[in-house]
Amino acid sequence: MTLAAAARAGAAAPPLVRLENAGLYRDGRWLVRGVDLTVARGEIVTLIGPNGSGKSTSAKMALGIERPDEGAAHRAPGLTVGYVPQKLAIDWTLPLTVDRLMRLTGPLPAGAAHEALERTGVAHLVGAEVRHLSGGEFQRALLARAIARKPDLLVLDEPVQGVDFSGESALYELISAIRAELGCGILLISHDLHVVMSATDHVICLNGHVCCTGAPSAVAGSAAYRQLFGGRANAALAVYEHRHDHVHLADGRVRHADGSITDHCHPGDGHHHHGHAHAEGATETDEAGHV
């Protein structure tokens, strides 16, 4: 049964794509190994990890661009995919309009290019030269190109690169809205831990292998994740610590949101307004595991 037929029949959505213990071996080494991931319709799954940790490689195995040397990659029959690659092989010295960019990989139904460009907010740039676009406009044009055929699965490799901070959140909001409208699944690769952690359903943290995986709050609280990202992890973690307005220090004392340190904390002492996490023997750095 095709995906569309399954949806019409109201059948439980099968995974759009699944990697099982997948690994890719090149030039005498494993680029990545042991990757398990599943993306279902309506779900945003995010791959995070340092440079060279195998994020793009894993996405390419999921897409079928690279074939795993061990493990397996499964895609739903008839799956349609929209892909925003991290790098585009474009000759920037040649003229290329946005309209032409939309059709580089094949013809589009009448109106589809306009509709997609409209959805991503850059329809007015249809005749513009791609090389003249700002970072944000370019990413929106690439996103339009990826959604123009209304894919079942969107694979977005660093979709906010070259976009400033305020533009980033607008773009992530747009991506979430598109997920809801198209009902597609999204496999997202991102460096923006802070934003990603609040925008995704499931996080897979890679470092040549799966270092940790789960709901964003669980991954953010894991020691492996914090070791990998250090200070940046703490910033991302702040998203999940909004209920925590104090920290239990290793020596048993309590540091409050206003910076003051007391021997104990009491619900009525005015320092905090919500419940708090008592972490047995927890230090400042692993307290988040108790969110």
Ligand SMILES: Nc1ncnc2c1ncn2[C@@H]1O[C@H](COP(=O)(O)OP(=O)(O)OP(=O)(O)O)[C@@H](O)[C@H]1O
């Ligand atoms: N086709 C290939 N042949 C050989 N090595 C490759 C190939 N593709 C990627 N690599 C290497 O595999 C490793 C993982 O690359 P990958 O692009 O998956 O990392 P990434 O996590 O997406 O990194 P980044 O955040 O820098 O984009 C890197 O060391 C890269 O140089």
